Amino acid sequence: MNGSRSPAPDSFAPATPPYLPQGVDQDADALAARIDAILPQTQCTKCGFDGCRPYAEAIAAGQAPIDRCPPGGSAGIAKLAALLGRAPVPLDPSCGSEGPLRVAHIDPSLCIGCTRCISACPVDAIIGAARRMHTVAEAMCSGCDLCVPACPVDCIVMIPPRAREARWTDEDAQAARQRFERRRSRLEAERSENERRLERYAPRTAPRTASGTASGIASQPGVPQAFMPDPRAQPPAADATHPPERCSQPTGGSAGAPPGAGDPDARRRALIDAAVRRARERLAAVGR
Numbered sequence: 001m002n003g004s005r006s007p008a009p010d011s012f013a014p015a016t017p018p019y020l021p022q023g024v025d026q027d028a029d030a031l032a033a034r035i036d037a038i039l040p041q042t043q044c045t046k047c048g049f050d051g052c053r054p055y056a057e058a059i060a061a062g063q064a065p066i067d068r069c070p071p072g073g074s075a076g077i078a079k080l081a082a083l084l085g086r087a088p089v090p091l092d093p094s095c096g097s098e099g100p101l102r103v104a105h106i107d108p109s110l111c112i113g114c115t116r117c118i119s120a121c122p123v124d125a126i127i128g129a130a131r132r133m134h135t136v137a138e139a140m141c142s143g144c145d146l147c148v149p150a151c152p153v154d155c156i157v158m159i160p161p162r163a164r165e166a167r168w169t170d171e172d173a174q175a176a177r178q179r180f181e182r183r184r185s186r187l188e189a190e191r192s193e194n195e196r197r198l199e200r201y202a203p204r205t206a207p208r209t210a211s212g213t214a215s216g217i218a219s220q221p222g223v224p225q226a227f228m229p230d231p232r233a234q235p236p237a238a239d240a241t242h243p244p245e246r247c248s249q250p251t252g253g254s255a256g257a258p259p260g261a262g263d264p265d266a267r268r269r270a271l272i273d274a275a276v277r278r279a280r281e282r283l284a285a286v287g288r
C-alpha cells in the first residue's frame with residue numbers, strides 16, 4: 001500500500017475512451033454504490049480522488065479507469081472488471097504499488113501533541129489531545145499514511161502491524177467506511193455549531209481578514225477548540241489616553257506582551273512554532 005498521490009489527470013474526460021461498456025447499468029448513483037462497495041475504504045486518496053466514493057462516482061460516470069487503487073491491488077481491479085464486464089488491467093504505477101498492510105506508529109518521545117495527525121486521519125484511528133502524546137489504534141489504522149506528512153516533527157513512521165495480520169479485509173473496509181462516515185458527520189456538525197455560535201456573537205466581534213476571521217478559523221477542519229477565540233470575549237474598551245487611531249503598536253508583539261497576544265490566530269501559530277522548535281532541538285540532541 002505504498003506510493004505517492006497523483007492528481008486525477010485531465011485525460012479523465014468522459015469521451016475518450018468510453019470506460020463504460022455497452023449493457024452495463026447506466027444508473028450512475030446505483031453503479032457508484034456497487035463500485036464503492038468493492039473499493040477498500042482506506043480513503044488514502046492515492047487514486048487522485050478525494051476518497052473512495054468520489055473515485056467510485058468517477059468510474060461510474062465513465063470519467064476514470066479502474067486501475068488507480070493501490071490498496072485494492074490486482075484483486076480489486078479484477079472485481080471492478082467483473083462488475084463492469086471488461087478485461088482486468090494492471091495497476092497504474094503512477095498511483096503507487098501494491099503491498100502488504102502497513103500501519104502508522106508514533107514515536108512517543110518526540111510527539112508534541114499538536115493534533116495535526118488527528119485532523120489528517122480519515123478514519124479516526126489516532127487517539128490524543130492538544131499538547132498530549134498521541135498514539136495510533138493499530139486495529140483501526142487503514143495504512144493510508146496521510147498522517148505522515150501532516151506531522152511537523154516527523155515522528156510518524158509506517159511499520160508492519162504487530163497485533164494483527166498485514167492484510168486489509170472486507171470487514172476492515174466496512175468498519176473503516178463507518179468510521180469515515182461518522183467522522184464526516186461529526187465534523188459537519190461541529191462546523192455548523194461553530195458557525196451558529198459565531199453568528200450569534202458576530203456584532204460583538206470585529207472581523208479581521210477573510211481567512212483570519214473567527215468564522216474563517218472555525219470553519220477550517222481540525223482547528224483544535226483549545227485554540228479557538230472565545231466568542232464571548234468582548235472587544236477591549238477604548239482607552240481615552242491611547243485612542244485606537246494613535247496606537248502604532250503592531251498586533252502580536254511588544255515590550256512585555258507575548259508573541260501573538262491579542263490575536264488568537266497568531267497566538268496559535270506561535271504556540272505550534274515554539275513546540276516544533278523544542279521538538280527539533282530534542283531531535284538534534286539525540287542525533288536524528
Ligand code: SF4
Pocket residue numbers: 039040041042043044045046047048049050051052053055068069070071072
Ligand atoms: S483506497 Fe483506493 S479508491 Fe479509496 S481512496 Fe485509496 S486509492 Fe482511492
Ligand code: SF4
Pocket residue numbers: 103104120121122123124125126136140141142143144145146147148
Ligand atoms: S493513523 Fe495514519 S495511516 Fe493510520 S489511518 Fe490514520 S492517517 Fe491513515
Ligand code: SF4
Pocket residue numbers: 106110111112113114115116117118128134150151152153154155156
Ligand atoms: S502530528 Fe506528530 S507531533 Fe503532532 S500530535 Fe501527531 S504525532 Fe504528535
